[in-house]
Amino acid sequence: MTKKNTNYFKNKYFIICVLKPTDKDQLKRVFKRFVSSNLEELRALDKDNKMFYDTGNFKELKGSCFNASMKKKFIDFFCQNNLFELFVVVCQNQKVKPFFYDNTARAFNYLLKQALEYFTDKNLISKAGNYIYIDERNVKTDTKSTLKEYLNTELVTGKHIQEEFTIEYCASETRELIQIADVFANIYHTNLISPNCLKMEIRQMFLDGYIKKEFLFPL
Numbered sequence: 581m582t583k584k585n586t587n588y589f590k591n592k593y594f595i596i597c598v599l600k601p602t603d604k605d606q607l608k609r610v611f612k613r614f615v616s617s618n619l620e621e622l623r624a625l626d627k628d629n630k631m632f633y634d635t636g637n638f639k640e641l642k643g644s645c646f647n648a649s650m651k652k653k654f655i656d657f658f659c660q661n662n663l664f665e666l667f668v669v670v671c672q673n674q675k676v677k678p679f680f681y682d683n684t685a686r687a688f689n690y691l692l693k694q695a696l697e698y699f700t701d702k703n704l705i706s707k708a709g710n711y712i713y714i715d716e717r718n719v720k721t722d723t724k725s726t727l728k729e730y731l732n733t734e735l736v737t738g739k740h741i742q743e744e745f746t747i748e749y750c751a752s753e754t755r756e757l758i759q760i761a762d763v764f765a766n767i768y769h770t771n772l773i774s775p776n777c778l779k780m781e782i783r784q785m786f787l788d789g790y791i792k793k794e795f796l797f798p799l
Contacts, residue, residue, distance in 0.1 A: 596669035597765035607663040611756040640753040643766025708743040716749035
């Protein structure tokens with residue numbers, strides 16, 4: 581799971597992308613093939629040393645480094661064999677109250693809770709046995725326990741979830757699936773602000789079932 585564009589009100593949208601693998605091991609192998617087959621092009625795109633270490637070794641994929649061509653190539657490469665499903669949370673920043681992001685941890689927790697209620701109510705996400713990985717750089721150290729407690733209090737005690745969430749915070753460079761979610765969040769944001777760029781690709785992802793549902797906030 582990853583979130584993008586956290587300079588909130590300077591951006592029209594704030595995106596949280598939830599990736600649900602259907603074959604985690606195979607998806608990781610596809611990730612490795614994508615990196616190896618596009619290594620030199622990725623290196624050329626990495627102007628700010630976000631995707632590669634100073635030694636030149638690969639570190640992680642960052643959607644913010646991709647140009648339109650690489651984003652299209654990424655979609656074509658990964659959207660095969662039904663290895664994952666995406667659930668996209670779109671916060672329309674111009675429609676939320678000015679104080680919404682005063683506490684960013686609270687805003688993120690609330691958005692995720694609202695989205696999970698929506699997705700589970702529609703039986704798109706299981707109501708039991710959910711294990712969530714979150715990029716640790718998106719959450720302050722002193723708020724890491726807050727999300728787990730908040731989700732389990734708000735959802736487990738209601739009708740939405742039957743078992744408690746397990747939440748693990750990870751360094752994104754160590755988790756291929758978080759990196760895949762990061763790129764797709766960036767791709768989705770690009771489509772929202774420049775719809776002529778990736779409109780056909782996003783539409784096809786909906787038609788093919790890779791993007792299962794979009795949750796708009798506020799409703």
